[in-house]
Amino acid sequence: ADEQAMQRARERQAQLTKPTGALGLLEDLSVRLAGVFGTPTPAPRGAAVIVAVGDHGVVAEGVSAYPPEVTPAMVANFLADTPFGPGGAAVNALARTVGARVYVADVGVNATLPDHPALISVKVRRGTRNLRHEPALTRDEVIQAILAGAALAAEAIRNGADLLIPAELGIGNTTPASAVTARLLQREVPGLTGRGTGVDDATLARKQAVIEAALARGGSVPTDPLGVLADLGGLEIACMLGMMLKGAAERRAIILDGFVEGSAALAGMALAPALRDYLFAAGECAEVGHAAQLAHLGLRPMFRLDLRLGEGTGGVLAVPMLMSAAAALREMRTFAEAQVPDRA
Amino acid sequence: ADEQAMQRARERQAQLTKPTGALGLLEDLSVRLAGVFGTPTPAPRGAAVIVAVGDHGVVAEGVSAYPPEVTPAMVANFLADTPFGPGGAAVNALARTVGARVYVADVGVNATLPDHPALISVKVRRGTRNLRHEPALTRDEVIQAILAGAALAAEAIRNGADLLIPAELGIGNTTPASAVTARLLQREVPGLTGRGTGVDDATLARKQAVIEAALARGGSVPTDPLGVLADLGGLEIACMLGMMLKGAAERRAIILDGFVEGSAALAGMALAPALRDYLFAAGECAEVGHAAQLAHLGLRPMFRLDLRLGEGTGGVLAVPMLMSAAAALREMRTFAEAQVPDRA
Numbered sequence: 001a002d003e004q005a006m007q008r009a010r011e012r013q014a015q016l017t018k019p020t021g022a023l024g025l026l027e028d029l030s031v032r033l034a035g036v037f038g039t040p041t042p043a044p045r046g047a048a049v050i051v052a053v054g055d056h057g058v059v060a061e062g063v064s065a066y067p068p069e070v071t072p073a074m075v076a077n078f079l080a081d082t083p084f085g086p087g088g089a090a091v092n093a094l095a096r097t098v099g100a101r102v103y104v105a106d107v108g109v110n111a112t113l114p115d116h117p118a119l120i121s122v123k124v125r126r127g128t129r130n131l132r133h134e135p136a137l138t139r140d141e142v143i144q145a146i147l148a149g150a151a152l153a154a155e156a157i158r159n160g161a162d163l164l165i166p167a168e169l170g171i172g173n174t175t176p177a178s179a180v181t182a183r184l185l186q187r188e189v190p191g192l193t194g195r196g197t198g199v200d201d202a203t204l205a206r207k208q209a210v211i212e213a214a215l216a217r218g219g220s221v222p223t224d225p226l227g228v229l230a231d232l233g234g235l236e237i238a239c240m241l242g243m244m245l246k247g248a249a250e251r252r253a254i255i256l257d258g259f260v261e262g263s264a265a266l267a268g269m270a271l272a273p274a275l276r277d278y279l280f281a282a283g284e285c286a287e288v289g290h291a292a293q294l295a296h297l298g299l300r301p302m303f304r305l306d307l308r309l310g311e312g313t314g315g316v317l318a319v320p321m322l323m324s325a326a327a328a329l330r331e332m333r334t335f336a337e338a339q340v341p342d343r344a
Numbered sequence: 345a346d347e348q349a350m351q352r353a354r355e356r357q358a359q360l361t362k363p364t365g366a367l368g369l370l371e372d373l374s375v376r377l378a379g380v381f382g383t384p385t386p387a388p389r390g391a392a393v394i395v396a397v398g399d400h401g402v403v404a405e406g407v408s409a410y411p412p413e414v415t416p417a418m419v420a421n422f423l424a425d426t427p428f429g430p431g432g433a434a435v436n437a438l439a440r441t442v443g444a445r446v447y448v449a450d451v452g453v454n455a456t457l458p459d460h461p462a463l464i465s466v467k468v469r470r471g472t473r474n475l476r477h478e479p480a481l482t483r484d485e486v487i488q489a490i491l492a493g494a495a496l497a498a499e500a501i502r503n504g505a506d507l508l509i510p511a512e513l514g515i516g517n518t519t520p521a522s523a524v525t526a527r528l529l530q531r532e533v534p535g536l537t538g539r540g541t542g543v544d545d546a547t548l549a550r551k552q553a554v555i556e557a558a559l560a561r562g563g564s565v566p567t568d569p570l571g572v573l574a575d576l577g578g579l580e581i582a583c584m585l586g587m588m589l590k591g592a593a594e595r596r597a598i599i600l601d602g603f604v605e606g607s608a609a610l611a612g613m614a615l616a617p618a619l620r621d622y623l624f625a626a627g628e629c630a631e632v633g634h635a636a637q638l639a640h641l642g643l644r645p646m647f648r649l650d651l652r653l654g655e656g657t658g659g660v661l662a663v664p665m666l667m668s669a670a671a672a673l674r675e676m677r678t679f680a681e682a683q684v685p686d687r688a
Contacts, residue, residue, distance in 0.1 A: 017421055018434050019409070019541040023657070024630060024650030065363070065687045073684040077361055077677060088677030090362050097671045098664055197363040197687075286368060303647035303665075306368030313367065320442055320664040321649075327441045333421060333432030340417040343409045343541075 001035030001277035009034035012041075015334040019343070023328055025300060026321070029280065030329035033322065036253045036278055037162070041330040044253065047100040047319045048161035049091060049312040050152050050243055051078065054108030054235035055127035056172035057136065058214075063207040064172045065199045068127075071171050072111045078104045078169075079116045086118065091167065091311035098319045101161065105152055107145050108170075108235030122148035124235050131176060131214045137230045137238070145235045146226075149242025157250055163319055164247040165255045166240035166264065167312025171197075174287060177263040179211045179232035181289055184222050184266045185296055189215070194259070194288035197308070225267040233263070240264040245271070248278035253322065257315035258285040258307070262293035269297060282318035283307055345379030345621035353378035356385075359678040363687070367672055369644060370665070373624065374673035377666065380597045380622055381506070385674040388597065391444040391663045392505035393435060393656040394496050394587055395422065398452030398580035399471035400516035401480065402558075407551040408516040409543045412471075415515050416455045422448045422513075423460045430462065435511065435655035442663045445505065449496055451489050452514075452579030466492035468579050475520060475558045481574045481582070489579045490570075493586025501594055507663055508591040509599045510584035510608065511656025515541075518631060521607040523555045523576035525633055528566050528610045529640055533559070538603070538632035541652070569611040577607070584608040589615070592622035597666065601659035602629040602651070606637035613641060626662035627651055 009031045014020050021027060033042040053075055059068050080088045085096055095102045105120040106113055110127030113119060124144045128136035137145075153164055174196035181192050193208050220231035229238050241264040247254045256265055256279050268275045281299035284291055286308040294301060302321050307314045335342045353375045358364050365371060377386040397419055403412050424432045429440055439446045449464040450457055454471030457463060468488045472480035481489075497508055518540035525536045537552050564575035573582050585608040591598045600609055600623050612619045625643035628634055630652040638645060646665050651658045679686045 016434075017418065017432065018653050022541065022651065022653035023434060024652065026649060026651070067685055069685050073682065074361065077682040077684055080677065080682065082675065082677060084671075084675040088361065088675070088682055090360075090367060090672050090676055093671040093675040094668045096675070097668045197366065302649065305370060305646065305665075307366065307370070308368065309362050309366035317665060317668060321647075321661060324438045324441045324661060327428075327437040328434050331426065331428040331432070331437040331440070332434055333424065333426065338417065338421040338424065338432055340421055341411055341413050 002038040005038050005040050006031050006035040008040035009329060013329060016332040017335055017338050017340050026325040026328060029322060029325040033253060033326050036251055038251065042326045043330055044162035044323060044326055046160040047163035048103060048156035049095055049100050049165040049167050049316055050103040050105065050156055051167045051169055051312060052105050052107045052149065052236035052239035054170040055110035056170060056176060056234055057128050057130035058132055058175050058210060059172040060130055061132050061210045063175045063210055065197045066171050068110060068171045071109055071169065072113055074169055075104060075113055079118050089311060090309055090313050091316060094313055094316040098316055100316050100319055103152060103156060107148055107239040128234055131179065131232055132210050135231045136176060136233055139226055139230045142226050142229045142238045145238035146242035149239035150246035153243040153246035157252060163253050163255055163322060164243060165257060165312045165315035166243040166261055167257060167315060168236040168240060168260045168310055170234060170236050173234050173236060173260050175207055175211060176232055176234040176237060177260040178289060179214050180228055180263040181266060181293060182215060183220060183228050183232060184270060186222060192289035192292060222270065225270040229267055237264045241268050244268045244275060248275050253280055254278050255315040255318050256281050257312050258310055259287035259290045260310060262290055265297060266293060280322060282314040285314060346382040349382050349384050350375050350379040352384035353673060357673060360676040361679055361682050361684050370669040370672060373666060373669040377597060377670050380595055382595065386670045387674055388506035388667060388670055390504040391507035392447060392500035393439055393444050393509040393511050393660055394447040394449065394500055395511045395513055395656060396449050396451045396580035396583035398514040398578050399454035400514060400520060400578055401472050401474035402476055402519050402554060403516040404474055405476050405554045407519045407554055409541045410515050412454060412515045415453055415513065416457055418513055419448060419457055423462050433655060434653055434657050435660060438657055438660040442660055444660050444663055447496060447500060451492055451583040472578055475523065475576055476554050479575045480520060480577055483570055483574045486570050486573045486582045489582035490586035493583035494590035497587040497590035501596060507597050507599055507666060508587060509601060509656045509659035510587040510605055511601060511659060512580040512584060512604045512654055514578060514580050517578050517580060517604050519551055519555060520576055520578040520581060521604040522633060523558050524572055524607040525610060525637060526559060527564060527572050527576055528614060530566060536633035536636060566614060569614040573611055581608045585612050588612045588619060592619050597624055598622050599659040599662050600625050601656050602654055603631035603634045604654060606634055609641060610637060624666060626658040629658060
């Protein structure tokens with residue numbers, strides 16, 4: 001990030017017509033946006049949420065509350081014509097509200113999806129292998145998914161997005177997200193494994209056992225994050241990592257939504273620690289383990305709404321907050337400009 | 345609130361294409377909005393932040409970090425022409441970002457303000473009396489300010505606001521807000537008295553002593569909230585109470601911003617407990633005592649950004665969240681409509 005722009009932003013914040021610090025976290029966010037965009041008065045254009053969709057061989061172990069047929073059905077829902085505009089899913093409704101554009105990309109659905117003009121196919125393979133018993137992906141498949149994510153981010157930026165929200169859909173994907181997080185943070189599984197879409201106690205216990213078994217099986221090491229993603233990850237996780245790396249390389253702000261996104265960010269930090277400067281945590285989601293991810297990333301979330309949906313919904317809610325943080329820094333007058341007496 | 349609309353909204357939430365409860369607090373907010381607007385698919389039009397401005401005789405006791413001249417200077421700042429549009433204060437920048445309209449009303453500035461086409465004068469008197477030594481207002485003055493607030497809310501609603509943000513500016517006004525809160529909640533002063541715009545330890549101790557003395561002087565009782573406002577309150581506090589009462593009577597949602605607003609809401613709840621159904625807490629602000637107000641009101645805040653500015657800034661940030669909550673309830677498709685398989 002641009003340290004000089006950040007310093008100038010800090011100096012400007014101290015002169016704006018408010019008590020210093022009175023805008024709390026918004027002030028910190030505005031300074032970080034100044035660093036990302038290389039100016040003390042950042043003016044982000046639009047926002048885009050890019051939903052990468054993939055399936056998971058590990059659903060054969062019974063780790064999810066929903067059947068895998070939900071994945072293609074939800075893709076159709078993302079793209080459906082509705083009286084309100086395209087898309088009948090939560091992310092569509094929220095993105096319309098805040099003016100963010102939604103991209104939907106099939107990076108690994110375990111079905112042949114019907115063609116749709118708004119569906120971007122970057123399919124690497126039909127779902128991952130069952131990580132309980134074998135590596136989920138080859139290293140080459142991981143790299144293909146990363147490159148696909150980078151291309152998606154590049155397209156969104158070309159179309160006007162300065163705030164990027166990597167997002168995901170994939171029945172069963174909190175299982176690889178927990179496994180990747182446990183390996184990268186070298187922490188115990190129970191504190192990093194939650195109920196996903198809402199599994200019961202028996203399924204949660206089975207999910208934890210599956211993740212433990214996968215970690216015992218796989219030989220990936222935290223110093224090789226691509227190896228970890230191949231061993232334990234998912235195609236949408238690798239795809240989101242690609243979005244993050246490209247977004248940071250293009251000096252755009254990346255809004256980090258939930259737990260699955262967090263696993264991609266941890267892999268990204270292990271690859272390129274400077275990525276952290278470009279990440280902005282949206283909310284702390286309800287999934288166990290998200291707080292541990294954010295603590296490791298050193299990011300403070302903006303809200304806690306107990307979201308546990310995915311789709312980038314939390315990230316979309318963070319868009320007006322980041323836009324507001326930038327607007328306050330950019331548009332407020334200084335004490336001198338406004339001729340307001342400062343404190344004694 | 346409309347219980348039937350709320351029940352229909354709950355039933356609809358359970359059928360939308362997401363795990364039940366996965367949108368967390370947004371789901372609760374959407375059901376409450378259904379109750380306010382009397383429909384299971386609420387579609388709020390615009391939002392308005394109405395900044396009531398007043399001065400306080402108690403500043404003679406040295407309770408604020410800023411001189412009282414800041415009040416009229418900030419009014420000018422709210423109204424100033426800038427390259428970005430009207431207003432160079434934080435609330436202007438944030439309101440532009442989320443598309444909320446800003447109203448500025450002089451209900452009690454201790455100065456004669458220059459005419460401005462966008463300044464609404466509803467002045468009751470030039471500042472309050474010094475509540476350390478005598479009642480801040482007469483009961484008649486309180487009622488005049490309440491009626492002025494009601495008229496402001498009515499105008500904002502006529503102009504398209506379905507989400508109302510009562511807001512305030514007034515150097516020294518966390519002192520009456522703490523005094524009113526302590527009397528209405530019958531709680532000790534220290535836990536309800538914070539640093540306002542950022543006073544030092546010595547000033548904080550003086551501020552607490554002034555509030556203690558005012559409480560010891562005044563004979564108002566919690567069962568007579570208008571008497572409490574006359575004894576210990578402020579004109580902008582009474583004005584915001586009027587906005588809240590009118591907003592609720594007109595079945596609009598009222599976004600509750602910070603600590604000074606909270607003191608008005610406590611008075612409103614004491615007058616008319618049904619007001620609570622129309623109140624939506626924005627963030628938990630940094631001012632000590634705000635959490636106690638929200639707990640008494642039974643409201644869960646949407647975020648915690650450590651804001652301590654006032655001006656309705658936190659309330660403005662809540663606008664996209666409430667609009668998103670309503671949009672998800674209104675625009676998402678059901679499992680049946682989308683032909684998505686529900687959980688087993």
